[in-house]
Amino acid sequence: MSEIRIKVPFEPGAAEKLKSGDTVLLSGTIYTARDAAHKRMAEALERGEDLPVDLTGQVIYYVGPTPAKPDEVIGSAGPTTSSRMDAYTPALLAHGLKGMIGKGYRSREVTDAIQENKAVYMVAIGGTGALLARKITASKLVAYEDLGTEAIRRLEVEDFPCIVINDSAGNDFYESSQQSFAND
Amino acid sequence: MKVIQYTEIVDEVSRICQEANFDLGEDVVNAFKESVKTETSEAGKSILNQLIENADIATSNRVPMCQDTGVSVFIVRLGQDCHITGGKLEDAINEGVRKGYDEGYLRYSIVDDPITRSNTGDNTPAVIHIELVEGDALDVQMSAKGGGAENMSAMKMLTPSAGLEGVKDFIMKTVREAGPNACPPLVVGIGIGGNFEVAPYLAKKSLFRPVGERHPDEGIAALEMELHESVNQLGIGPQGLGGNTTALDIKVETAPCHIAALPVAVNLNCHASRHKHFVI
Numbered sequence: 388m389s390e391i392r393i394k395v396p397f398e399p400g401a402a403e404k405l406k407s408g409d410t411v412l413l414s415g416t417i418y419t420a421r422d423a424a425h426k427r428m429a430e431a432l433e434r435g436e437d438l439p440v441d442l443t444g445q446v447i448y449y450v451g452p453t454p455a456k457p458d459e460v461i462g463s464a465g466p467t468t469s470s471r472m473d474a475y476t477p478a479l480l481a482h483g484l485k486g487m488i489g490k491g492y493r494s495r496e497v498t499d500a501i502q503e504n505k506a507v508y509m510v511a512i513g514g515t516g517a518l519l520a521r522k523i524t525a526s527k528l529v530a531y532e533d534l535g536t537e538a539i540r541r542l543e544v545e546d547f548p549c550i551v552i553n554d555s556a557g558n559d560f561y562e563s564s565q566q567s568f569a570n571d
Numbered sequence: 572m573k574v575i576q577y578t579e580i581v582d583e584v585s586r587i588c589q590e591a592n593f594d595l596g597e598d599v600v601n602a603f604k605e606s607v608k609t610e611t612s613e614a615g616k617s618i619l620n621q622l623i624e625n626a627d628i629a630t631s632n633r634v635p636m637c638q639d640t641g642v643s644v645f646i647v648r649l650g651q652d653c654h655i656t657g658g659k660l661e662d663a664i665n666e667g668v669r670k671g672y673d674e675g676y677l678r679y680s681i682v683d684d685p686i687t688r689s690n691t692g693d694n695t696p697a698v699i700h701i702e703l704v705e706g707d708a709l710d711v712q713m714s715a716k717g718g719g720a721e722n723m724s725a726m727k728m729l730t731p732s733a734g735l736e737g738v739k740d741f742i743m744k745t746v747r748e749a750g751p752n753a754c755p756p757l758v759v760g761i762g763i764g765g766n767f768e769v770a771p772y773l774a775k776k777s778l779f780r781p782v783g784e785r786h787p788d789e790g791i792a793a794l795e796m797e798l799h800e801s802v803n804q805l806g807i808g809p810q811g812l813g814g815n816t817t818a819l820d821i822k823v824e825t826a827p828c829h830i831a832a833l834p835v836a837v838n839l840n841c842h843a844s845r846h847k848h849f850v851i
């Protein structure tokens with residue numbers, strides 16, 4: 388399988404070039420956010436306030452890492468289940484978010500919003516937090532410190548491996564890949 | 572009568588909480604290795620190999636294999652001839668969890684209230700089941716149970732006319748709907764019978780049996796194997812990206828039930844099937 392090396396945040400037009408089934412290696416900056424941070428961002432938008440980070444072209448990684456040991460950049464850091472963020476995601480895509488990394492299925496509302504906003508949904512391998520942490524070279528807390536593991540962090544990543552599931556053309560890699568192995 | 576010190580329990584619990592998260596059981600690692608040989612999808616093989624590599628890194632670097640270090644679930648078999656001194660058993664377990672999750676740099680994943688949701692900051696309270704048994708031993712099994720697979724678990728009060736077919740359909744439906752969300756390859760724990768609270772407990776308990784170990788009852792063992800084969804035909808595969816390794820194993824436990832009832836519970840476990848055990 389060929390691997391596509393790509394810079395994040397995405398350059399204008401870069402996210403929409405990625406296709407369902409592509410293996411990508413991301414390098415650059417991404418932000419962490421999971422349930423509680425999404426809820427706060429949604430509440431901020433509802434009140435008409437600014438988000439704690441400008442999401443234009445950015446990628447959000449759904450992760451709640453373990454605490455870093457004294458000699459580490461970050462603890463274990465694999466993806467969490469994306470569907471819990473579905474309710475909040477279309478609003479963030481409308482604010483410029485271009486990519487999400489998590490695991491598992493997305494709702495129809497989200498895949499529609501991905502198409503509409505020419506964004507991309509990728510997955511990392513769930514449960515390989517020790518392995519994935521090696522691709523993270525820096526981690527800095529940027530917002531919602533009181534949320535602990537659920538705070539927003541800025542991560543520097545190098546060749547962070549992901550697989551594209553939902554692309555801007557409306558394809559779904561889970562659907563196509565599972566079908567080819569189903570026997571029922 | 573055997574006397575067991577509170578502090579001894581605290582230390583042992585702390586140790587197994589860390590080991591559960593750092594050292595994936597040999598039963599699970601062996602199942603990965605076996606699955607690499609039989610998996611038909613190239614992407615699936617590659618994922619299984621990454622799971623093996625991830626488990627290696629966790630063990631050698633003493634870091635958690637997964638960032639979701641779970642709810643700490645305990646099944647305690649307390650010998651009725653043993654006496655615990657220095658404090659309450661539940662307190663000792665919770666203190667052990669606090670110590671283990673702190674010293675091991677494990678994640679705190681528990682909120683104090685399901686509605687207001689403030690993190691307790693030490694991964695307590697643990698979920699503790701205590702069974703009173705013969706003898707003077709304290710036997711403690713611990714599982715670090717992740718949220719992803721737990722969220723995709725399900726329970727249904729079937730009625731007798733649904734029969735075994737109804738049970739099988741419900742199991743297949745649950746695994747299919749879980750898809751990638753529960754981090755396959757899975758270990759599927761199934762409880763059939765009992766009542767509304769017993770079936771899920773049976774399902775949870777079944778997950779403590781090592782991967783690859785069949786139920787001692789021949790009929791149940793045969794059902795486990797049949798279900799395993801059917802689940803692996805679903806095509807979900809490692810991480811839901813297609814393949815024939817959707818489950819590493821299926822466990823079934825049964826219990827007597829009401830003439831009107833056929834409860835069935837499916838407790839999914841991800842590939843990070845973390846179980847440790849001590850006996851004092």
Ligand code: SF4
Binds near residue numbers: 639
């Ligand atoms: S489902 Fe299991 S392997 Fe996947 S993220 Fe949760 S605890 Fe980790």
